Amino acid sequence: MEITIIGSGAIGGVLGAYIARAGVNVVFCDIEQEHVNHIRYKGLRIEGPAEEFVVKGEAYTPEELIARNKQLDWVFICTKAHHAQQALDQVCQLINKDATIVSFQNGLIDLKVPVQKKVSEPLCCFVNFSADYLEPGRILYGGVSSVAIGEFNGTSTDRLKVLKNILEHWGPVKQTHNILGYLWSKLSYAALLYATALVDETMATVVDRKEFRPALIELCAETLEAAHVKNVNVHSFDVWRPELIFPRENQKQELLNAEFDRISTWMAKNKKQKSGIWRDIAIRRRKTEVDFDLVPILEIGRQHNLSFPLTKFVIERIKELEQGAKQMSWDNLMDLKKLYEDDVLR
Template sequence: MKFTFIGAGAIGGVVGAYLAKAGEDVTLVDINEAHIKAIQDKGLAIETLDETFVVDVKAKTVNELLDEGGELDVVVLAVKAQHTQAAVENIVPLLTENSVVVSMQNGLTENVIAEIIGEERTIGSFVNLFADYQEPGLIQYGGVGAMYIGELDGARTDRIVEIERRLQAWGNAEVTDNIYGYLWSKLAYGAILTATATVDEKMADTLDPIDNREMFVEVATEVLKVAEKVGVEPLGFNNWEPNTVYPKGKERDWDAINEQFDRIVGLLRTYKKVKTGIWRDLAVHKRKTEVPFHLGPVIEKGEKFGLDMTLTQKILDMIVELEEGRREMTKENIEELKTLSEEKYS
């Protein structure tokens, strides 16, 4: 197999580096010319909690990839959600009937990819790892999470098993027959983490206070109710258990919920990366986030089902206001969300 990573930032850079380190045939592709030039000249450096290692890996700009042509085998798409359509359309001429595109992105981008190249050439993946692009040629890898890959129809095919085997170079990647269960679960957990990006605080410090947690639970519940309506059974990962937060018709067990949050906070405190990539986009890079492409489709689906998406919509509105400079990144944002949650759900 030959792996072509479209997007060599946090996720694509880390996973691609580990595969290349293990001897797999890997090419990293990115629109960031300075990043690609640094990789070509010096290799890709991955800074972990324990060490920094450098991998000699093939790297190309998008224009170089397209100009050189050739056929692509396994494409790993690791671009921001808002760039999915353009990235896939760019490489369509390089795909064969046996090519496959694996989405290692946030949101429900598998649907966008499948609309362009067909479900038979699309593989979904759930990736939960904490990493940040630091500078050209350097990515900070803040903590190992989880990875699941799956055919969109849940089948256990030869190709999915072979990709799983190769991904062991990164870590414990597993095949699942319910990839959408992980994707929707991550959307719910991700909505919570998105809310933490509205303040200039560590994720763990925002999730830790008991009096913040009811609001976070209601945020996740809004998303999980949409998943229920579309017929998806969300699955747990890395101390996150969606059925504890939203027990579907049963009363919440707040002891269990608080124990879950305590475990999540404890895990987050072990990571080198302490704030979300969304926070970094807003506070460091001063650029638009991919949040509208994560939460927007969820809100749209929820409203079609007649569900109340007030909190999710408010978080999206806050992020857009932060992007546009119409809101400050302060603790008052969390207090505003808590007040809204109490008004709607208490």
């Protein structure tokens, strides 16, 4: 068995390193030549909260992987959502009907393989552990958190069992009939993460600020309402309990405050202190995955005559931050709070 990781950054790098360290054949693939060279010649360093280790491995750019011309067996697509389809298309000629493709993206993506390839639909992996690509060959790993896998149609298959065994070289993995429930739940959590990235502060600091909580809770409720109209039964994970937020009429202030305290404490303990969204904007100066995370929520709202003003605001502000038209600041959260108080509460 050989696992090919397409996109060996934060998530792909951590998973690949643990799986390779356990003795499974892992082939790392990434578009960054310097990163590929590091993995190949010096090794990939994982800097976790409990341990640091280095794994040397076979590593290629997509072009080198194609030139190698070996059929791929297990293909983990670990790029950002907006690169995933292109990353898969690029290596498609190396994929035949026996291959298993697994998507690891946050957000709503629907990877397609040309039908003539007769490849089964991709498996899906929900990820909530955190990691950051620091520089070529170096990845910060925040520590163990939930990972769940499933077939999109909810069935239990042999290939899922095999995937579970592979991924458990990293840590505990839940096999679920409701992978969409996890993905949508993560989307509602991601709404919170996007809001924290409006400020140049740690996620824990933002979530700790009680004056912003009502607006943040309503922001997450908008995504959960979209999940509801799509008939998705959202699943809790780690400290995230969407059932406390939606349906809105079930909200209990005390429970929600305690929940947000718990989330803040949980975030403060993680080695990764700021979100991937913050990192994309502030450090890597590139686009976030907002088009795959929050933009589809607005679209679903439109289709169902639901307006999601806070989601719309966060999308617009994130895009302004991406373009450099606005700066990260508490003022952004003040504006969100004001919108909530003036337009939503009214």
